[in-house]
Amino acid sequence: MARTTSPGDAAGLGRARAAGFVLPALVLIGVFLVFPALWTIYLGLTDYRLTGLAAADPHVVGLGNYTRALSDPRFLSSLWLTVVYVGGSAILGQAGLGFTLAWLLRTRGGPLRRAVEGVVLLSWILPSTVVGFLWFALLDRDDGTLNALLGTPGFGWLLDYPLLSIVVFNVWRGTAFSMMLYAAALENVPPSHLETARLAGASVPQQLRDVVFPLIRRHVLTNLLLISLWTFNDFTPFVLTGGGPEGRSEILPVYVYDIALKGGELGLGAAVSFLILLINLVFALAYLRLLRGRRRAAGRPPA
Numbered sequence: 001m002a003r004t005t006s007p008g009d010a011a012g013l014g015r016a017r018a019a020g021f022v023l024p025a026l027v028l029i030g031v032f033l034v035f036p037a038l039w040t041i042y043l044g045l046t047d048y049r050l051t052g053l054a055a056a057d058p059h060v061v062g063l064g065n066y067t068r069a070l071s072d073p074r075f076l077s078s079l080w081l082t083v084v085y086v087g088g089s090a091i092l093g094q095a096g097l098g099f100t101l102a103w104l105l106r107t108r109g110g111p112l113r114r115a116v117e118g119v120v121l122l123s124w125i126l127p128s129t130v131v132g133f134l135w136f137a138l139l140d141r142d143d144g145t146l147n148a149l150l151g152t153p154g155f156g157w158l159l160d161y162p163l164l165s166i167v168v169f170n171v172w173r174g175t176a177f178s179m180m181l182y183a184a185a186l187e188n189v190p191p192s193h194l195e196t197a198r199l200a201g202a203s204v205p206q207q208l209r210d211v212v213f214p215l216i217r218r219h220v221l222t223n224l225l226l227i228s229l230w231t232f233n234d235f236t237p238f239v240l241t242g243g244g245p246e247g248r249s250e251i252l253p254v255y256v257y258d259i260a261l262k263g264g265e266l267g268l269g270a271a272v273s274f275l276i277l278l279i280n281l282v283f284a285l286a287y288l289r290l291l292r293g294r295r296r297a298a299g300r301p302p303a
Helices: 007-044 064-070 073-105 110-125 128-139 145-150 162-186 191-199 204-232 237-241 252-262 266-297
Strands: none
Touching: 007 266, 064 073, 064 266, 073 110, 073 162, 073 204, 073 252, 110 162, 128 145, 128 162, 128 237, 162 204, 162 237, 191 204, 204 266, 237 252, 252 266
16 A cells, blocks of 8 residues: 655655755855855954964964054055045946946937947956956056056056046946946836926936936945945955055055965954954945835835
């Protein structure tokens, strides 16, 4: 007589099969994400170095690396430069230029739109290192293409304006993502709403404020979160300036590289990396708070 499977056995078998599918992903997450994160936290509590006695026998120093970093003027300077870099190149530059391009191209078609989108996308899909060396060749003081075009031989863009140079570079490189996201968001704005606003005498800024931005606010917040995190952790400016001259473009990722790999202080570098992680979490929590506030205002329960 055939044995029947009870509902409980079927449910248990389904859970076992689901666990079998999920287990490989969990193993990969544990090996490549959780373990490195825990190892970084541990290193941040030690005096581990690349060479010397501390490399062979590291000692736990507790929060010493964190207090040392937070009291280091160089760290505080790098933090401020990173804030300026994120604010100028991501929030103002990429988000602002990306939305402007998406807004201007929303009603355009034909070769002009394809040409603009192609140029913007090309800067985004090229490898970051390749783009960095191209911009280095463009801004070089002696043989730079920009100086040749402007007739200003010997002008040191990377030496005199290093932070501005990497801000403009990152705007050019990363605007494509914002443009594509906003272009998709603007497709969801009903044309009848804009037409009604125009008939009511609303100017373009008023249309954006009263019609467009309330409808695409979620997309705006998502874009600001992603590009802020990407820019905050961006190491590509190292190719252009190496953090110099005199640390005037040494953002936090470059600072970590310098103290951990060039200086050999892996413990201190790990502590600074954990501080960067905490700052990233602040960005993410601020985004979630704004998003939940929008949902409550719309009468929907928060996720």
